[in-house]
Amino acid sequence: MNPFYITTPIYYVNDVPHLGHAYTTIVADALARYQRSRGRKVFFATGTDEHGQKIEEAAAEQGMKPAQLADQVVARFRETWTNLNISHDDFIRTTEARHKLVVEKLWRRMADKDDIYLGEYEGLYCVGCEEYYTEGQLDADEKCPVHGTKVQHLKQPSYFFRMSKYQDALLEHFEKNPDFVQPEIRKNEILSFIKGGLRDLSISRTTFDWGIRTPDDPKHVIYVWLDALTNYLSVLGDLDSENNEAFWPATVHLIGKDILRFHAVYWPTMLLSAGLPLPKQILAHGWWTINGQKMSKSLGNVVEPNTIAKDVGRDALRYFVLRETPLGSDGDFSHEGLIQRINSELGNDLGNLLNRSLAMAGRYCDGQVPALPESPTAVAEDKTLVELATASAEQAAKHFEACAPSRALEVIWELVRGTNKYIDSCAPYKLIKDPEQKARVGHIVANFLEALRWIAMMVDSIMPDKAAEMRHQLGMGETQASWPESWCGLTVGSQLVKGERLFPRIEDDDKAKLFEKWTGKPPADGAAAKPESKKKEQAKQQQKKQKKEAPAKEDVTISFDEFCRLDLRVARIAEAQRVEGADRLLQLQVDLGKETRQVVAGIAEAYSPEELVGKQVIFVANLKPAKIRGIRSEGMILAAGGKKVLALSALDREVPAGTEVR
Numbered sequence: 001m002n003p004f005y006i007t008t009p010i011y012y013v014n015d016v017p018h019l020g021h022a023y024t025t026i027v028a029d030a031l032a033r034y035q036r037s038r039g040r041k042v043f044f045a046t047g048t049d050e051h052g053q054k055i056e057e058a059a060a061e062q063g064m065k066p067a068q069l070a071d072q073v074v075a076r077f078r079e080t081w082t083n084l085n086i087s088h089d090d091f092i093r094t095t096e097a098r099h100k101l102v103v104e105k106l107w108r109r110m111a112d113k114d115d116i117y118l119g120e121y122e123g124l125y126c127v128g129c130e131e132y133y134t135e136g137q138l139d140a141d142e143k144c145p146v147h148g149t150k151v152q153h154l155k156q157p158s159y160f161f162r163m164s165k166y167q168d169a170l171l172e173h174f175e176k177n178p179d180f181v182q183p184e185i186r187k188n189e190i191l192s193f194i195k196g197g198l199r200d201l202s203i204s205r206t207t208f209d210w211g212i213r214t215p216d217d218p219k220h221v222i223y224v225w226l227d228a229l230t231n232y233l234s235v236l237g238d239l240d241s242e243n244n245e246a247f248w249p250a251t252v253h254l255i256g257k258d259i260l261r262f263h264a265v266y267w268p269t270m271l272l273s274a275g276l277p278l279p280k281q282i283l284a285h286g287w288w289t290i291n292g293q294k295m296s297k298s299l300g301n302v303v304e305p306n307t308i309a310k311d312v313g314r315d316a317l318r319y320f321v322l323r324e325t326p327l328g329s330d331g332d333f334s335h336e337g338l339i340q341r342i343n344s345e346l347g348n349d350l351g352n353l354l355n356r357s358l359a360m361a362g363r364y365c366d367g368q369v370p371a372l373p374e375s376p377t378a379v380a381e382d383k384t385l386v387e388l389a390t391a392s393a394e395q396a397a398k399h400f401e402a403c404a405p406s407r408a409l410e411v412i413w414e415l416v417r418g419t420n421k422y423i424d425s426c427a428p429y430k431l432i433k434d435p436e437q438k439a440r441v442g443h444i445v446a447n448f449l450e451a452l453r454w455i456a457m458m459v460d461s462i463m464p465d466k467a468a469e470m471r472h473q474l475g476m477g478e479t480q481a482s483w484p485e486s487w488c489g490l491t492v493g494s495q496l497v498k499g500e501r502l503f504p505r506i507e508d509d510d511k512a513k514l515f516e517k518w519t520g521k522p523p524a525d526g527a528a529a530k531p532e533s534k535k536k537e538q539a540k541q542q543q544k545k546q547k548k549e550a551p552a553k554e555d556v557t558i559s560f561d562e563f564c565r566l567d568l569r570v571a572r573i574a575e576a577q578r579v580e581g582a583d584r585l586l587q588l589q590v591d592l593g594k595e596t597r598q599v600v601a602g603i604a605e606a607y608s609p610e611e612l613v614g615k616q617v618i619f620v621a622n623l624k625p626a627k628i629r630g631i632r633s634e635g636m637i638l639a640a641g642g643k644k645v646l647a648l649s650a651l652d653r654e655v656p657a658g659t660e661v662r
């Protein structure tokens with residue numbers, strides 16, 4: 001198997017890390033972790049781009065030396081990568097001696113080819129881009145199209161790289177390697193740029209000092225992009241080092257679409273000149289906007305990844321950015337969207353699956369892993385589950401190989417939902433009442449635990465903490481992630497560990513507080529943060545008022561439309577347990593076909609938890625969720641009786657869970 005060498009761009013140190021930087025690095029991390037789980041040798045590099053006029057000016061503005069500013073910001077990058085659980089193998093700084101050495105070597109190799117000559121450059125320069133523009137490329141009033149700031153007129157002696165010489169060779173490389181630049185839309189942009197004609201490139205500056213001096217002519221510093229791009233080689237060691245031999249050419253340079261030309265034109269032509277192989281692929285991802293707006297300091301909407309990771313967990317943030325948009329497309333980050341995905345896909349789908357699975361294994365199998373059925377395909381439901389898991393792993397692997405983590409997550413979630421469905425259709429909570437079905441129940445439990453093991457392995461590269469927690473709860477101890485291949489993984493008899501909820505639900509109160517903290521505004525859906533005591537007081541007043549004002553039920557009629565607003569459904573009680581310290585309450589998990597809801601019901605005096613499991617009841621599905629004794633209740637089951645419950649609503653024959661009632 002070829003080794004896998006993946007890089008992120010190296011980040012400028014004029015700014016602290018934000019969501020855009022975090023995104024590139026999280027994607028690279030997920031891809032690196034996936035490849036490691038397949039047993040491939042991986043090298044994952046990131047770092048910082050510290051030279052150039054932009055950094056020199058930013059430092060001066062803050063009254064610092066550039067090296068001082070760089071040290072400060074580098075510490076922030078390192079800390080952020082630790083906070084986001086980034087597993088890079090090396091972090092290169094362009095101010096390090098090992099880097100300078102390779103930049104000088106590369107320069108010499110290009111010079112030896114007679115590809116560097118001294119000339120004079122006169123042009124319009126954007127310091128933000130660290131690039132020259134022609135007049136036609138600028139917006140009105142000589143403004144840079146990327147930064148919107150006025151370009152500078154520069155005239156200076158400069159060394160040039162004969163980039164034009166490599167135009168044909170580069171086009172030929174594109175032709176022979178159709179995946180060299182991806183996605184297609186970006187490839188086409190670059191191809192038309194190259195076909196428009198490559199000019200020689202100015203690769204040195206004399207108007208400032210902060211950079212690597214050109215070998216043999218100390219009046220010049222090397223152009224910051226030549227300096228920066230070389231990090232992909234220098235991080236491996238010297239050009240003739242063993243590491244270079246082992247990992248070059250890079251498998252993927254992952255970058256944002258804004259820096260494609262540097263990577264897909266300047267870098268490969270420099271490598272061609274130096275006689276080095278070209279990277280296998282340059283993969284450009286899209287840009288994030290924030291609630292539809294460009295992220296910018298002046299708009300005050302810069303998303304700070306450390307805070308979010310701390311508040312909702314780093315795995316939730318990693319999941320969100322990877323799931324939200326396909327890699328090549330632009331994405332819009334919304335705080336609402338983040339919480340929505342945490343509550344639904346992570347909490348309801350995955351978290352509940354683990355929770356209910358362990359609860360059932362606890363009750364029916366003494367909390368131990370039972371044996372799988374001898375034939376995994378003898379029962380139709382089992383066959384469907386095993387086939388689904390196999391297809392999901394195959395597809396997810398394909399998507400990871402194609403560097404498409406959002407697609408991989410889509411198919412992994414098919415297995416998450418499929419496993420929930422498997423439990424519902426096998427209904428072990430019903431079978432367990434029949435002593436003759438004990439063995440079958442064991443098989444069902446073994447199957448859904450095994451599906452969870454597969455899921456834990458497949459989400460490991462995306463959510464390493466949670467995947468490790470899943471493995472721990474599944475009784476696998478401190479195992480490393482490896483891609484699942486066969487339906488046999490858990491050790492029979494090993495003890496399951498009932499642990500914390502994987503993704504606790506973010507309730508409206510907490511959501512409102514988080515929003516205030518992150519954006520300074522309440523959430524758009526109106527979930528407002530009010531002190532708990534004030535809210536309770538208001539609710540009490542409201543109830544009192546209603547009691548006083550409301551006429552007796554039998555004295556009012558409601559319209560048919562009003563009745564129709566009730567969403568009544570058939571629900572099957574999947575799990576039931578007592579609520580500690582509350583004699584009247586039971587905490588239930590009810591199955592509505594497509595989803596499972598948690599409800600707290602005041603029926604403990606009339607029913608024991610054991611006799612409820614498997615019963616079908618009528619359920620009010622659109623009742624506003626409430627917290628009862630600190631437990632979220634998401635609906636209500638209908639029962640006969642007043643304060644004292646006499647009997648549960650029931651149906652006279654079995655129907656699928658979730659069926660509408662009217």
Ligand code: MSP
Nearest residue numbers: 009010011012020021049228229255256257287288
């Ligand atoms: N120093 C250069 C890269 C040199 S690589 C040899 C640079 N640095 S940067 O810090 O400005 O940007 C680094 C990466 O962050 C780029 O890939 C860029 O696309 C990405 N992002 C910066 N803002 C972004 C968003 N709003 N959204 C997504 N990614 C963005 O360029």
